[in-house]
Amino acid sequence: MLNDLRKVRALVDEPRVDVTDTPEGRVAEGRAVEETSPPSGSLADIPFDNAAADPDAVVVKRKVGDEWTPVTAAQLRDEVVAVARGLIARGVEPGSRVGIMARTSYEWMLLDLATWAAGGVVVPLYPTSSAAQVRWILTDSATVACAVEAAEHAKVIADAGVDVAVWNLADGAVDALVSDGASVPEAEVTSRRAAINRDDVATLIYTSGTTGNPKGCVITHRNLLQQTAATNSVLMPPYRAMRDDDPSTILFLPLAHVYGRTVQLSCLRHGILLGHFPSVRPDELRPELARFGPTFIVGVPYLWEKIRDNARAQAEDMGKAGAFDRAARIAQRYGRIAAEVEPRPPLPRLIGLRLVHRLYDLLVYRRIRAALGGRISYGISGGSALSADLIHFFTGAGIPIYEGYGLTETCAGMTINPPMRPRPGTVGRPVPGAAVRIAPNGEVQLRGPMVFQGYRGRDGDVDSDGWFSTGDLGELDDDGYLTITGRAKEIIVTSGGKNVSPVILEDRLRSHPLVSQCVVVGDGRPFVAALVTIDPEAYERWRTHADDTSDTALHGAIQEAVDDANAAVSRAESIRAFTIVPEEFTEENGLLTPSLKLRRGRIHERYAAEIAALYAS
Secondary structure, eight states: OHHHHHHHHHHOOOOOEEEEEOTTSOEEEEEESOOOOOOSSOGGGHHHHHHHHOTTSEEEEEEETTEEEEEEHHHHHHHHHHHHHHHHHTTOOTTOEEEEEOOSOHHHHHHHHHHHHTTOEEEEEOTTOOHHHHHHHHHHHTEEEEEESSHHHHHHHHHHTOOOEEEEGGGTHHHHHHHHGGGSOHHHHHHHHHHOOTTSEEEEEEOOOSSSSOOEEEEEHHHHHHHHHHHHHHHHHHHHHHOSSOOEEEEOSOTTSHHHHHHHHHHHHTTOEEEEOSOOOHHHHHHHHHHHOOSEEEEOHHHHHHHHHHHHHHHHHTTOHHHHHHHHHHHHHHHHHHTTSSOOOOHHHHHHHHHHHHHHIIIIIHHHHHHTTSOOOEEEEOSSOOOHHHHHHHHHTTOOEEEEEEEGGGTEEEEEOOTTSOOBTBOOEEOTTOEEEEOTTSEEEEESTTSOOOBTTOOOSBOTTSOEEEEEEEEEOTTOOEEEEEEGGGOEEOTTOOEEOHHHHHHHHHTSTTEEEEEEEOTTSSSEEEEEEEOHHHHHHHHHHOSOOSHHHHHHHHHHHHHHHHTTSOGGGSEEEEEEOSSOOOTTTTSBOTTSOBOHHHHHHHTHHHHHHHTTO
16 A cells, blocks of 8 residues: 555645745745636536536436436436426526425435526525524525425424425425426526526525524535535546546435535536435445445544444454454554655564554455445545544555545635645645635634635625635644644633643544543633543443443543543643533434534533532532
């Protein structure tokens, strides 16, 4: 693997990044030199352009029962036209807002593309949204109709008391739209599509929000087109240099989130075979990965953590946990050398490392790759921070993961780790057309054609020079790599005046197999503490294999995880106390957002007594 990477690095020219220093020598700005220009047209043109270029090319595989059925470019175009005609027949006008409240599916994609072809604007809603959230989003966006996945979602809209047309996908809404559109001339779709300007609004995406009402991000066709062109220009050339087959992926990220939506559009625009699956749960996803055989996967840290934890659990069940842990250490070292974080050892030691790595590849790593379908070349991670150790582990196991950074307001990835020059622990360098600036207070600011137009109903969210302030804190190195150090609103200031970023500690804690989630607390308190939840499946395995399963022993096991997390920070920032809370933080109980971010305010409210007890002694 090490030699392969060196060969490909010589073949691939990655985008250049220029940096600007402050007079004090701090890197204040990094900007990509090149800007990738997407072709003319709008998002509505994607299925039509694909069909014109190669009508028989398979662009999507649709899950029907247990089978993945191919859909050609011509078939997708024809379905988009048929549904768009139905939308027009139902009264959708240019600029009309159409909601979609469903899990990731082929139908979601079809309605998205058809709404654009009819000249409309798509308003995604998470299928887990409450009636209050639905009421706000549909009312604020002036949505006229909403497609839902099932009766339960239709009931939420009814409970919200919003007067919109509801189309239930489970009751054959797509077929009904096609039937209703039979009398609408296809020329009407052609006319509406031609009238779309690239600076017209394509979608209103409402941030999941940790407090208050969601804010509607106004995103244009140009924003999303530029984003897909930029990320593809970074990721696809190395793929083509390493493999001679066509790329493919299963999309299981929620399409209500900009991350999943951008991945979908990138695949459709750039000839990447795409499948849809509604769940990110590894036990549900694993069989589909085997059937589909993706060549890369796009996920969030939760997925990668669970894949690693499940692999260790299987080894533990076979009585080989120790062997797995040794294999993990070898993989991490191999990954650090591959990423040039650690220098290559002298030749005799390098040969020995390669032999041990080859042995563990037969015993451990290939099983991990097989669990992901057996054909995977790499993974992409975003949404929140992924620990560098986990990235090194997967790299050593033959699945390099490239972490990126962006927000809904920037159409996802503004930075990404370049495949030939990854720097784990950072979120990479600006993609073509993007620029990153660190404000004097340490806040990350972003600029580029991917940056949204602002929040609906507000002005001044993007300054006169095009910079958007993210609320994240970060640092740039001399090569333009960005490291996120925390969230401005989440920085803990202890009563002693020490500023603590909880993210570093939380990432390290979550890497322990027993830990499901954790929240670091301590704002205005004399020291830092933590709330920890236990992974139920890992706990049952621990009870099966541990000699001592008492509460004291469990506390000791978590203390080991805390000690490991504390090793990454100074003593003043370290966790001095923790408590294990009885329920997991989930989207269902309102303690995680739909994009799996912590709702810190709600967690603090729910566990106010437990937090107070940590400081009582």
